Amino acid sequence: MTRKLLRNVGVPVLSLLLLLALWQGIVVGFNVAPYVAPRPWEAILSVTQNWSTIWPLALGTIRETVYGFLIGALLGVFLGVVMAKIPVLQRSVYPVLVLSQAVPIIALASPLVLILGFSITPKIVIVAWIVFFPVTVNVVDGLSHVDPDLINLARVYGAPRWRTFVHIEMPATTTPLFSGLKIGATYAVTGAVIGELAASEGSSLALYQEHANSNLNAAAVYGTTMVMTAIGISWFLLVVATEVAATPWQRRSVARHYPWRRARSEASAATSIVSSLSKGES
Amino acid sequence: MENTLLELRGVTKRFGDATALAETSLSIHEGSFVAIVGPSGCGKSTLFNVIAGLLAPDGGEVRLQGELVTGATGHVGYMLQKDLLVPWRTVEDNITMAARLTRRVTSADRAEARRVATEYGLGDFLRHYPRALSGGMRQRVAFMRTLVTHQPLLLLDEPFGALDAQTRLDMQQWLLQVWRDTGRTVLFITHDVDESLFLSDRVLVMSPRPGRVVADITNPLARPRDMETLTDPAFIELKSRIMHLLHGGAS
Incomplete structure (x- = not known):
């Protein structure tokens, strides 16, 4: 158990520390001026010292990331299912979706702000725009690769199509679905930051960074980047944790007791104790 | 006389130019264990898929307990x-x-x-x-x-084909036990002649191009069967007869 913990948490933390050490080594070794690139410690300090300013801004970015991700994920699953089930739609909609991703998102951000205003809406739209695509692609692939024999088995049983979909096709697509969600999760925060930059008004993490940059405050620029990255990583890890919780069969050999079935098995255990006692007496 | 559970009348199935199943008529008694042997491409699985309702035949009808079920699903175990x-x-x-x-x-x-x-x-x-x-x-x-x-009728399509020899033998004995306990009717596809004789009351031998039943053999071997059955002279004789049918041997 401790070995496993060490491997799963210790090794990533160690590689992160090595990365910071490398940064420190380069900045010190090449004698880089502090206004060009700060030392890691200075960047971290600039975040902690300005935490009361940064946290509300970060909260805004988190909100954009999360809302955009959830909308994008739902949209992605919906489009994936519809396209996998209706071949005509797959042929007609797929090229449009590819087109939507070929457009540089930065070129789209400013018109979106113009249309949707300076609110949170354009940011959510940009995040969803980025997130939905890998989800759709993976869901379409997953649904079209479900074992046809399994679907035939359901047919032999006389299963209606919607039950086959709910109990066979969707669960069989869990792994590709989460692959899409994980890709989306890593890009989501980038979308939020692009949206904030395009808005160029109001207060946001991206504009805080812009401001620091124009003041030649490299420590704050790097510090803000670290905060943005931390948001991205945290969201990714949350998606991974959700996958782990949702797919116990990929790691466990034996299912946990379902809470609603526990009562019965305890009752049967009690019966067997009673019966073994009565045997002992006779 | 036993009741007929499954009846096929003049069932045919073509895929393009190929006749997967030439006109086939069959009658399976309730509670019997019928094995179907044949090389690949002889239409065994097509026959199963027609009975299960996964494929609609081009001609003929399938009746289960007298009821017409041609092209319908939800009436067999598979x-x-x-x-x-x-x-x-x-x-x-x-x-x-x-x-x-x-x-x-x-x-x-x-x-x-x-x-x-x-x-x-x-x-x-x-x-x-x-x-x-x-x-x-x-x-x-x-x-x-x-x-x-x-379901009263179980269609088993080479269910033990991927198992190693020892496990397969255990499974065969286990299957016979369950069959005895439950009284279901079993249609069992295999390409293993030993397996077909060890399990069944009756063996249907199929042949390809076009897929059809070429022999319908009653299996008289006494039950319960065990390892001894596999070396019984009657077993050997039946086996050689089926082998000849399968390989078009000169007999």
Whole structure:
């Protein structure tokens, strides 16, 4: 158990520390001026010292990331299912979706702000725009690769199509679905930051960074980047944790007791104790 | 005289220019164990898929207990060489899969799954996921899933084809035991002549191009059968007869 913990948490933390050490080594070794690139410690300090300013801004970015991700994920699953089930739609909609991703998102951000205003809406739209695509692609692939024999088995049983979909096709697509969600999760925060930059008004993490940059405050620029990255990583890890919780069969050999079935098995255990006692007496 | 459970009248099936199944008529008695042997491409699986309703025949009709079921599904138990257990469900939940796919799973379904699993030696594995089971255990779960559908006719398409020889022999004996206990009718596809003779009351020999039944052989070997059966002179004689039919041998 401790070995496993060490491997799963210790090794990533160690590689992160090595990365910071490398940064420190380069900045010190090449004698880089502090206004060009700060030392890691200075960047971290600039975040902690300005935490009361940064946290509300970060909260805004988190909100954009999360809302955009959830909308994008739902949209992605919906489009994936519809396209996998209706071949005509797959042929007609797929090229449009590819087109939507070929457009540089930065070129789209400013018109979106113009249309949707300076609110949170354009940011959510940009995040969803980025997130939905890998989800759709993976869901379409997953649904079209479900074992046809399994679907035939359901047919032999006389299963209606919607039950086959709910109990066979969707669960069989869990792994590709989460692959899409994980890709989306890593890009989501980038979308939020692009949206904030395009808005160029109001207060946001991206504009805080812009401001620091124009003041030649490299420590704050790097510090803000670290905060943005931390948001991205945290969201990714949350998606991974959700996958782990949702797919116990990929790691466990034996299912946990379902809470609603526990009562019965305890009752049967009690019966067997009673019966073994009565045997002992006779 | 026993009752006829399944009756095929003049069933044919073509795929493009190829005749997968030439006009076939069959009558299967209730409670019997019928093996179908033949090389690949002889239409065994096509025959099964027509009976199961997965394929609509080009001609002819399929009757189950006198009722016309041509091209309809939901009236047989069906099992393939692939166990088709879903990895995200436990053994218990895999056994109740047919119920889940057609209606709501009841506590009676679960109780039956537990009873069947316990009776046939998998009681300790009810909460295991399929990945934790051996090939033989997985096939047994797949068979239990087929059994609890309560269909009178079970179509088994080379169910033990992927197992090693020892496990396969255990499974054959186990299958005979379950068949005796439950009184179901079994149609069993195999390409293994020994297996067909060891299990069945009757062997249908099929041949390709066009796929058809070329011989209908009554298997008189006494039950219960065991290892001795495999060396019985009557067994050897039947085996050689079927081998000749299969390989077009000069006899």
